[in-house]
Amino acid sequence: MANANQELWEKGDFTQIAAFMRPAGQAFVESLGLVPPLRVLDLGCGDGTTALPLAQMGAEVVGIDISRPLVKAARARAEAAGLTSISFEEGDATNLEGVGDGSFDFVLSMFGAMFAPKPLDVAREMVRVVRKGGQIVMANWIPNDPESFVSQVLKVSAAYTPPPPEGFVSPMLWGVESNIRERFAQAGVPTDRIQVKKDVFVFGSAEATPAAFIDIFKDFYGPTMNAFAAASKAGKADEMYGKLRALAEEQNLAEDGTLRMSATYARVTVEV
Numbered sequence: 175m176a177n178a179n180q181e182l183w184e185k186g187d188f189t190q191i192a193a194f195m196r197p198a199g200q201a202f203v204e205s206l207g208l209v210p211p212l213r214v215l216d217l218g219c220g221d222g223t224t225a226l227p228l229a230q231m232g233a234e235v236v237g238i239d240i241s242r243p244l245v246k247a248a249r250a251r252a253e254a255a256g257l258t259s260i261s262f263e264e265g266d267a268t269n270l271e272g273v274g275d276g277s278f279d280f281v282l283s284m285f286g287a288m289f290a291p292k293p294l295d296v297a298r299e300m301v302r303v304v305r306k307g308g309q310i311v312m313a314n315w316i317p318n319d320p321e322s323f324v325s326q327v328l329k330v331s332a333a334y335t336p337p338p339p340e341g342f343v344s345p346m347l348w349g350v351e352s353n354i355r356e357r358f359a360q361a362g363v364p365t366d367r368i369q370v371k372k373d374v375f376v377f378g379s380a381e382a383t384p385a386a387f388i389d390i391f392k393d394f395y396g397p398t399m400n401a402f403a404a405a406s407k408a409g410k411a412d413e414m415y416g417k418l419r420a421l422a423e424e425q426n427l428a429e430d431g432t433l434r435m436s437a438t439y440a441r442v443t444v445e446v
């Protein structure tokens with residue numbers, strides 16, 4: 175049976191959002207400066223926004239994700255691209271059962287592992303599966319960041335969602351430097367091997383408007399869908415929709431009716 179974490183990410187259709195992330199995902203991979211041959215784990219890989227470019231540049235890639243439909247979508251995209259050095263599996267970042275110690279040169283998680291519960295387990299698992307001398311890079315949204323469209327969408331969504339169960343740890347804490355350092359320190363990484371810096375991710379589309387982008391969040395993005403369901407029950411769906419539409423119009427950088435939405439994030443590099 176699916177747990178709440180899996181249920182959330184199997185809801186809707188994240189591929190609809192991912193379609194706005196391809197060029198920035200490719201640029202993110204290029205910015206890593208990786209030189210094959212190397213074995214890479216893409217954790218919380220979604221439908222392969224970073225996994226496919228990694229394989230295209232010559233890495234041997236394993237993508238792991240908790241969402242079964244996204245694993246299926248990733249496999250289909252890799253097959254359509256004719257990639258053979260890539261595979262995708264269903265798995266949970268909190269417990270990478272079956273993945274050997276030190277079996278990867280590099281672990282990448284772009285807005286993925288941050289959404290798994292039990293962050294200390296996630297940090298420990300990432301450290302465990304990278305070989306000594308290898309690297310982990312995470313991209314994590316920053317809580318309440320006014321410069322980040324995604325943080326603002328999640329903040330508005332959270333305001334309409336019922337309070338989480340006791341003991342729930344917000345995924346957004348993966349965007350706070352002190353939490354990041356503490357989590358990797360508990361996984362045994364000396365603090366001088368953990369680097370955190372702020373960077374910018376850009377969602378883009380030559381066809382979609384900011385309003386259409388919000389509709390996609392409303393109809394296909396699990397956390398926003400749940401928030402809309404709760405807001406509807408409270409008779410506040412229109413209010414929430416209005417806030418998100420206003421936010422998207424305000425934060426859109428494109429001036430020609432298309433979409434260019436910038437979102438700051440914490441880029442975490444860990445030398446294992």
Ligand SMILES: C[S@@+](CC[C@H](N)C(=O)[O-])C[C@H]1O[C@@H](n2cnc3c(N)ncnc32)[C@H](O)[C@@H]1O
Nearest residue numbers: 183218219220223239240241266267286289290
């Ligand atoms: C915001 S999406 C990002 C997907 C992809 N990295 C990208 O940038 O397009 C978050 C991803 O994390 C996955 N995820 C959430 N919890 C997870 C867990 N416990 N273990 C593995 N993947 C998880 C979701 O299924 C989803 O694909």
